[in-house]
Amino acid sequence: MIVNRTVRLVTTALIVTALTPISASRGQQAKLTSPTCTPSSVLGTPPLGKLATARGVLVGSAVNDSALATDPAYACVLGTEFNMVEPENSMKFAATEPAPGVFDFTRADVIVAFAKLHHQSVRCHNLVWNLFNPNWLTSATFTKQQALAALSNHIAKVVGHFRSKCSQWDVVNEPIGPSGTGLAPSPWLKWIGPSYINLAFTYAHRADPNARLYLNDYDFNGNGVRTRSLVSLAVSLRRAGVPIDGVGLQLHSIQSPARSAFLSQQMATAAAARLSVAMTEVDYAIALPVNTTALVAEANYFSDLLSTCLAATNCRTFNIWGFEDQYSWIPGFFTGYGAGTPLDAHLNPKPAWQALRVALSTK
Secondary structure, eight states, X not given: OOOOHHHHHHHHHHTTOOOXXXXXXXXXXXXXXXOOOOOOGGGOSSOHHHHHHHTTOEEEEEXXXXXXXXXXXXXXXXXXXXXXXXXXXXXXXXXXXXXXXXXXXXXXXXHHHHHHHTTOEEEXXXXXXXXXXXXXXHTOOOOHHHHHHHHHHHHHHHHHHTTTTOSEEEXXXXXXXXXXXXXXXXXXXXXXXXXXXXHHHHHHHHHOTTSEEEEEEOOOTTTOHHHHHHHHHHHHHHHTTOOOOEEEEOOEESSSOOOXXXXXXXXXXXXXXTOEEEEEEEEEXXXXXXXXXXXXXXXXXXXXXXXXXXXXXXXXXXXXXXXXGGGOXXXXXXXXXXXXXXXXXXXXXXXXXXXXXXXXXXX
């Protein structure tokens, strides 16, 4: 796909622009009960979320619940600039069922209430994964029947609690094996077998028939083997009558960005099977220290992906994995990398932010 030349010119120019921080009082206690705040005008008008709504697409961000609770500037931008939010960690298995049959929705409920207050859709993440599980689960020695009971109960309680509040669910997260083919090792695969995926979707649909259900995985962006495997698995589930609505492509970029033409091809394959595609965890890790060239490349990456989504008939969800660098997961997992989101650590827009706005404004 050819990037709109306007995006490249605009984003390069923005690098040399001095921008005023959105707030000088970061870290104060956020007030989540008020839907009104005034973000800095440097973020642009109308807000990003309104541009997205006008294009019929959801543009959202993963939510750091600690930042939401303690940083009013973070909460202000989250509430005014996006038309969708997605809990980063507070709906995962370890957070929602810390002990067998004991459920805790406290952290997730705050995010859902925040979204309702700000008229945002909620993309819920996730029900089944081979990571982020509580110790009681990972150390269990279940029989198949015990595992089925634990899986069905967890999904019924979690999806049931958020029934009608989640527009989308990542039902099974990262099911593809390490090589990009086959299934990844997981407790559920060991106890139940491959049918755990079919059953998880069935249980989730039963608990909330109106939620759109996704198979979500990360992408080895360079050769695309994982993406092909994911789409192929989703298509086979759909043909078998499993209540799956789409695939989620995480699209974290660590040195090897995704290719737009390849993604367009895979989205077309999904569309032929009546499956939607969501770009679910978009960010762009930059080798530190940050330089102008890297910021332009980051901007073009965000622009390429969003434009590719907008051009597809079955992609109407674009979710970045955190909107500002201060709370990004990247530095904690990849030494020497950071600056992977559209706003810097002071909530100043980077070229990637303007690139998103231009992509949404260009028809």
